[in-house]
Amino acid sequence: MSDVFITRGPDGQWPDGLLPVWMVAKADxxxxxxxxxxxxxxxxxxxxFEPAAGALVPVPDAExxxxxxxxxxxxxxxxxxxxVLPAKLPERATVRLVPAASGSPVGALDALAIALGAYRFTRYKAADRAxxxxxxxxxVDIEEVSRMAAAIALVRDLVNTPxxxxxxxxxxxAARTLAGDHGARVRVICGEELLAQNYPMIHAVGRAGAxxxxxxxxxxxxxDAPKVTLVGKGVSFDTGGLDLKPSSAMRLMKKDMGxxxxALGLxxxxxxxxLDVRLRVLIPAVENAVAGNAFRPGDVLQTRKGLTVEIGNTDAEGRLILGDALAEADSEQPDLLIDLATLTGAARVALGADLPPFFTGDEALAAEIVQAAEAxxxxxxxxxxxxxxxxxxxSDIADIANASESGFAGAITAALFLKRFVTATPAWVHLDIYAWNQKARPGxxxxxxxxxxxxxYHLVKARHGG
Structure with a gap:
């Protein structure tokens, strides 16, 4: 997507044929x-022409x-x-942006929007235009913008893939490829070895998958750098398990590894x-499938933390695999622990698809997150x-149940479940994200x-930019 930007030539001049794009707000x-x-x-x-958001019109000169x-x-x-510009402008046109109002220069967010507007998922269907x-x-730091756009493209590609x-x-x-690009190390605990190394909930949820x-x-x-640990829910497909989802709810479950x-994009x-951090990324990766060896409603699972969990609903599986991963992350007491998960429909009911809720008991961290998000x-x-x-x-028979019998406060109870597995790390935040755009909008x-x-990223950079 960095190809959408052009820079000055070796002689310091812009390429020939540049046309201006005047960016005009309604008020101006x-x-x-x-x-x-x-x-x-x-x-x-x-x-x-009216300057509605995204409206674009070509303008001729006197001739x-x-x-x-x-x-x-x-x-x-x-x-x-x-x-909207990469796709709405004529193919292969070269343009420069001109703010209509003084004091409103083109900034990094405009540049990022342009880069993201050039994204297309082309694994199965070729792009229809240049x-x-x-x-x-x-x-504007175009290298930073391009890195960010590439990371977002990685997220989109992974989620869009069936x-x-x-x-x-x-x-x-995907994790190994990313690690190879940056000189990182990857270790994987797979299959029955999960039981041997005490990750019983990850094994239980994923054992029915092919x-x-x-x-x-x-x-x-x-x-010896400050420790930043990311945990990402990696349910590659969620049938709901034995508590099977209806087909309408299963249609988008390819995105349950969002x-x-x-986490990989971040x-x-x-x-x-x-950034000068000791980064660790933990991804419990499973498919919540239906088979004779699938875990059942009413089962009691052991956990890495030592707690026992009664299964009230096999469709509340994401918090189970996260529990084991968070227990491992918490054992190192990182300076910052972030988990990201497409966890509950209740979060969407409360805040919609575009506004992810976050949960933390650290007041200073909460304020930093809000500030970073606004910035x-x-x-x-x-x-x-x-x-x-x-x-x-x-639960009557275990330390905790994985799901409430009530339909109330589903996003909060899920976060409280995860909190039981984070007991040594004050700076922990859980984000319940949707990882999906319901409709197309600019960029x-x-x-x-x-x-x-x-x-x-803005938060980590401010804390540990180095």
Whole structure:
């Protein structure tokens, strides 16, 4: 996607044939239009152009030759409007961006939107057109933007890939490829070895799958650097297990490894930037399948933490595999522990598809996350770890149940379940993400999506940039 940007030639000059794209917000449109030549004003009036977000119109000069384009920014609520340009401009056009209002330079978010607007998932279907190219904005770190766009593309590619081609083994291969790109180490505990090394819940959830369950463990950075550990839910496909999902709910379950994909994307950002951390990424990778050896409602599972868990619902499997992985992560007491998971439908009911909730008991960390999210326009919203709701996970025969019999507070009870496996690390945050765009918007095509990882990268960079 970095190919969408062009830079000055060896002589310091821009390539020939550049046309301007005037970026105009609704509030500035009348003033900007009044300052244009009469031919431009007449053309805009004749076409009925209004600067709605993402609206684009070509503008001729007095002789009818192309003079440039006008891009509507609307009311400014969508910071990714520039993401329409690679696909809406003529194929292979080369343009430069010109803000219509003074004091509104083209920034890193505009550049990222353009890079993300050039994303297409082409594993099974070729792209239908070539993209336009845009002059790299002055003062923007295009290398950083390109690294971030590449990491987000990795997330999207992983989530968009069907489960047939993205099982636990393929997740492992993706982690190994990423590790090879950055000089990281990968260790994998697979199949029956999970029992031997005390990861019983990962084994129980994944044992019915045709491809063996595994724990993928990536490590990078100098040994004595601050420890940052990422844990990502890697359910490559979720049938619901014996508590089988209806077909309508199963259709998108290829994306149930979205937490793992986002953890790998965040790791790519951290390693690509060379942040001074000791990074560890733990991905419990399983398929929640139906077979004669599938775990059952009513079973009691042992855990790495030493707790026992009664299974109230086999479709609440993500928290089980995360529990074992979080227990391992917590044993090292990292400086920062982040888990990402497509965990509950309740989170979507509460906040919708585009606003991921996060949970932490660390007040300072919560404030940093909110600040980071606002700084990079990567929204999140804090929900409480409401301790009285722990009683909803009580069990008569085990230490805890994996699901409540009540339909209330599902995202909170899931977070409280995970909290039982993190007892030594104060700086822990759990994010319940959707990892999917329901519809196409500028820079955000329908399909798999990176969520909250730009904010988390900004947080890690601020804490441990080095």
């Amino acid at each position: 449109y009348d003033t900007w239009r009044a300052g244009q030549p009469s031919a431009v004003r007449g053309w805009l009036a004749a076409t009925g 009818g030759a192309p003079a440039g384009y006008v891009l509507g920014l609307g009311d400014g609520a969508d910071p990714f409007v520039a993401g 993209f336009a190219r845009v002059v790299a904005p002055d003062g 489960a047939e081609d993205m099982g636990p083994d393929a997740l492992e291969a 491809r063996a369950p595994r724990l993928i463990d990536l490590a990078w950075g100098r040994e 937490g793992a994909a986002n 790791a790519a950002m951290i390693m690509g930037a060379g 990079v326009s990567d929204p999140v919203w804090r929900l409480p770890l409401w301790q009285p709701y722990e009683e909803l996970l009580s 955000r095509p329908k399909g798999g999506e990176a969520m909250a990882i730009r904010a988390l």
